[in-house]
Amino acid sequence: MEKRVEIERSIIKKYKKPIWHRFIGACKDYQLVQAGDVIAVCISGGKDSFLLAKCMQHLARHSDVPFEVKFLCMDPGYRAENRALIEENAEKMGIPLHIFETDIFDSVANVTQSPCYLCARMRRGHLYKNAQALGCNKIALGHHFDDVIETALMSMIWGAELKTMLPKLHSTNYPGMELIRPLYLVREADILAWKRYNDLRFLQCACRFTEQDESEASAGHGARGQTKELVRLLRQMNPKADINIFHSLHNANLNMLPGYTLDGKLHSFLDEYDS
Numbered sequence: 001m002e003k004r005v006e007i008e009r010s011i012i013k014k015y016k017k018p019i020w021h022r023f024i025g026a027c028k029d030y031q032l033v034q035a036g037d038v039i040a041v042c043i044s045g046g047k048d049s050f051l052l053a054k055c056m057q058h059l060a061r062h063s064d065v066p067f068e069v070k071f072l073c074m075d076p077g078y079r080a081e082n083r084a085l086i087e088e089n090a091e092k093m094g095i096p097l098h099i100f101e102t103d104i105f106d107s108v109a110n111v112t113q114s115p116c117y118l119c120a121r122m123r124r125g126h127l128y129k130n131a132q133a134l135g136c137n138k139i140a141l142g143h144h145f146d147d148v149i150e151t152a153l154m155s156m157i158w159g160a161e162l163k164t165m166l167p168k169l170h171s172t173n174y175p176g177m178e179l180i181r182p183l184y185l186v187r188e189a190d191i192l193a194w195k196r197y198n199d200l201r202f203l204q205c206a207c208r209f210t211e212q213d214e215s216e217a218s219a220g221h222g223a224r225g226q227t228k229e230l231v232r233l234l235r236q237m238n239p240k241a242d243i244n245i246f247h248s249l250h251n252a253n254l255n256m257l258p259g260y261t262l263d264g265k266l267h268s269f270l271d272e273y274d275s
Helices: 001-010 016-029 047-062 079-091 115-135 145-159 186-195 222-237 241-250
Strands: 037-043 068-075 099-102 138-140 169-170 178-180 261-262 265-268
Touching: 001 016, 001 047, 001 079, 016 047, 037 047, 037 115, 047 068, 047 079, 068 079, 068 115, 079 099, 079 138, 099 115, 115 138, 115 241, 115 261, 145 169, 145 186, 178 222, 186 241
Parallel strands: 037 068, 037 138, 068 099, 138 178
Antiparallel strands: 169 178, 261 265
16 A cells, blocks of 8 residues: 555544544634635644644545645755655655745854744744745644643743643734644644654754754753653643643633733732722
């Protein structure tokens, strides 16, 4: 059987419940895909974005809701071998990539304060701009369930704020554009299992300065890696800890919070305390 077909079948057969059903669940629960959408699936070269590409491709072929997908990949200055790996995986998986080039890596090479933050903002802007040029009204990113809860914990521990990634949001700089995250309910462990089952190798990080394939990646580095380890320890205490964190983000009880921010305005429980 052709490799592309094997990969597609594994998503809707072997990993139907942990991947396909949760992907479809997020699309329905958060109303991510509407009739007439033209969605740019943004591919970084990692496992998450390539899985998302295959899920969106299959959905577009078989959905009762007519929409179109395009596959957008930005080369911010990859080494030749990493660019080649992305192109090889796209061909193997039957994904028609539209690749455009930027000099983002050169632009942030000498930045010492928050280079990753600056790089991410620049990448997002280029993706919106090029997606819009292709006639798209949405971009789809490969963030998953673990990213959501890790971001919430990182915001609390390092940012003194409770917030996380939303399943979708409107762009403030590109009117009419929207960002969606269809893997919002899919666990990273299941994505890794899918990758191993199909004997696939992807880039671990898109950054020229840290890029490596997943077989070489070491866990526990940086705030994200440390938070992953924290979640692992919490699961040992309570196997449902990550699920409860996720659900708590959907069930915030504002009556029992001393303060919250809405539309940029800070509110305190004292505002209505004596009323």
